[in-house]
Amino acid sequence: xxxxxxxxxxxxxxxxxxxxxxxxxREFLRTVATVSVTIxxxxxxxFFIGRLLxxxxxxxxxxxxxxQEAYDRMVVKLGLDKPLWEQFIAYLWNSLHFDFGMSxxxxxxxxxDILRVFPATLELATVAMILGTGLGIPLxxxxxxxxxxWIDQVVRVISLIGYSAPIFWLGLLGLVVFYAGLxxxxxxxxxxxxxxxxxxxxxxxxxIDSLLAGRLDIFADVFGRIVLPASILAYGAMxxxxxxxxxxxxxxxxxEYIIAAQAKGASRLSVVWGxxxxxxxVQLVTVVALSYAFLLEGAVLTETVFAWPGFGRYLTTxxxxxxxxxxxxCTLIVGFIFxxxxxxxxxxxxxxxxxxx
Amino acid sequence: xxxxxxxQPRESLRAWLRAPTASSPRQARAQAVWRGWQRLIxxxxxxxxxxxxxxxxxxxxxxxxxxxxxxxxxxLSVRLQPPSAQHxxxxxxxxxxxxTRILYGARITLMMAALVAxxxxxxxxxxxxxxxxxxxxxxxxxxxxxxxxxxxxxLILALAFVAALGPGIENAVIAISLxxxxxxxxxxxxxxxxxxxxxxxxxxxxxxxxxxxxILKHVMPICLPSVVVxxxxxxxxxxxxxxxxxxxxLGAQPPSPEWGAxxxxxxxFMLTSWWLAAAPGAAIxxxxxxxxxxxxxxxxxxxxxxx
Numbered sequence: 001x002x003x004x005x006x007x008x009x010x011x012x013x014x015x016x017x018x019x020x021x022x023x024x025x026r027e028f029l030r031t032v033a034t035v036s037v038t039i040x041x042x043x044x045x046x047f048f049i050g051r052l053l054x055x056x057x058x059x060x061x062x063x064x065x066x067x068q069e070a071y072d073r074m075v076v077k078l079g080l081d082k083p084l085w086e087q088f089i090a091y092l093w094n095s096l097h098f099d100f101g102m103s104x105x106x107x108x109x110x111x112x113d114i115l116r117v118f119p120a121t122l123e124l125a126t127v128a129m130i131l132g133t134g135l136g137i138p139l140x141x142x143x144x145x146x147x148x149x150w151i152d153q154v155v156r157v158i159s160l161i162g163y164s165a166p167i168f169w170l171g172l173l174g175l176v177v178f179y180a181g182l183x184x185x186x187x188x189x190x191x192x193x194x195x196x197x198x199x200x201x202x203x204x205x206x207x208i209d210s211l212l213a214g215r216l217d218i219f220a221d222v223f224g225r226i227v228l229p230a231s232i233l234a235y236g237a238m239x240x241x242x243x244x245x246x247x248x249x250x251x252x253x254x255x256e257y258i259i260a261a262q263a264k265g266a267s268r269l270s271v272v273w274g275x276x277x278x279x280x281x282v283q284l285v286t287v288v289a290l291s292y293a294f295l296l297e298g299a300v301l302t303e304t305v306f307a308w309p310g311f312g313r314y315l316t317t318x319x320x321x322x323x324x325x326x327x328x329x330c331t332l333i334v335g336f337i338f339x340x341x342x343x344x345x346x347x348x349x350x351x352x353x354x355x356x357x
Numbered sequence: 358x359x360x361x362x363x364x365q366p367r368e369s370l371r372a373w374l375r376a377p378t379a380s381s382p383r384q385a386r387a388q389a390v391w392r393g394w395q396r397l398i399x400x401x402x403x404x405x406x407x408x409x410x411x412x413x414x415x416x417x418x419x420x421x422x423x424x425x426x427x428x429x430x431x432x433l434s435v436r437l438q439p440p441s442a443q444h445x446x447x448x449x450x451x452x453x454x455x456x457t458r459i460l461y462g463a464r465i466t467l468m469m470a471a472l473v474a475x476x477x478x479x480x481x482x483x484x485x486x487x488x489x490x491x492x493x494x495x496x497x498x499x500x501x502x503x504x505x506x507x508x509x510x511x512l513i514l515a516l517a518f519v520a521a522l523g524p525g526i527e528n529a530v531i532a533i534s535l536x537x538x539x540x541x542x543x544x545x546x547x548x549x550x551x552x553x554x555x556x557x558x559x560x561x562x563x564x565x566x567x568x569x570x571x572i573l574k575h576v577m578p579i580c581l582p583s584v585v586v587x588x589x590x591x592x593x594x595x596x597x598x599x600x601x602x603x604x605x606x607l608g609a610q611p612p613s614p615e616w617g618a619x620x621x622x623x624x625x626f627m628l629t630s631w632w633l634a635a636a637p638g639a640a641i642x643x644x645x646x647x648x649x650x651x652x653x654x655x656x657x658x659x660x661x662x663x664x
Binding site: 052 | 501504505506509510511512513514517519521593600601604605607624628634635638639642645646
């Protein structure tokens, strides 16, 4: 806002509000432009990665014994005879319609495959998110409210280990201790083979499906299997969330309104949760949204350890079989989800935090 | 530190470093480094991280002389032995001493992390400092590019690159570097933005310094401390990504003693022989924990806002 704008906005309330809408619209258009450029860049990047491939995509489909005639036909079918920019335009067009080509391993469209495996990851990540947020925020607040005491140190060590431990190792240790040793949790995998075809899938989220079907035995099986991978995944998220919560909270607790509240005789509990916490709530939503996106990364490794038939395992299987369409489709989907979550938390921030206006 | 004559006793070097006013630029610089060092070792956690890293680098360097076993040599008569006096960390499914392999694996892990830092650090610094100082179209293009790279979690991006380049240590280093430079560039740019309008830059420019010289000699040194901190902190993530690639079978390939690959091959025996998975994972955690501690400490020391 220039000085002229400022003078205008103070001179008349009506022009100020219309200008706020004007600037909001400008802001919106700018965001749309930025996001479009980023998505374009994303597609260019995956297109470029696809061209790096040392494998011949035609031979990958047809096999090494293909006749010259079949080879030439496939080249035309895949559009590889066209100039590079035309191929890129076609790639853009298809990707924006969520057409990532056929998976070489499953023989189905990549999009169909991803839609099939995604609920498993969504369920895992959501349970992890509930655990990670539910533990991470109170821990962070507790650490900030008891700064430099042993509580703070313990929380710091817990979150440092969460940052530093390889998630696949924690998963393996968890299996050794809680499955093989203590027998507290279910085997790897998402559902017992006995129930696999017994459960009518409506949402694709087995915890909800089993409840909808009124099958508590299935629910117990599914819950016993999800609890360990979700906890392992949640640990990393918790480490991040508690660390951010602590630093946001410390910033608030050093403000003057906190001293004022204390001077009025407000209890420690009311100062921390009643006065300071509401002021960091909006910031925390951004943190939670971001860690949700990072759970996708953790899911790749966790799903491998726990034989979880989700997005992450689909991606790694595709990688090991050099199924490039599937790999790049998955990469793009993760990019889209990342951008969308960022955008949503940005919008949320603007709408709910009066300080940004 | 050659200002002090070599023959002078140690006390006077200390006095020289502690002198209330510096009498030469060299002394001032040495004092600044000295004060930073004092603050770093006063931070117990950071100091512990530093010590562990120094020990690890030393062990990695002299590892082969510490152990009587060979890293690849198999001895099926002693396969899957639990930890004992002969094999402190036990043996794996091919009868190889796990401690020996962990020592050799430290070389691979530290080498990969160092290579990524050497590739991604300077690239990020150069792109960020140039974008921040020049502004204009270069800034716009560079930062859009950074945004694109940052719209993936780093492991996913590294996976996609490895898929295209093929598995292996070299390709894993390239892939991780490609996903590690953007946050550094963004940070360096932010630092460069704060100094581009400052008087000393203007003075250097008026003396006829070229943009190239200004960026190299006057902007980059300012960005360097925060880049060093960020690279140190990122080192933990880099090591976890490298180990993750090895674990998934996309980084170092067996029989390489890379820790992630060791974990992956120990996995099938894990339920009966826990030490196969425990040792490599603990090693990965120890290294990444040390880098996290050191990075936190460096941030406190080098960030003047904490004064």
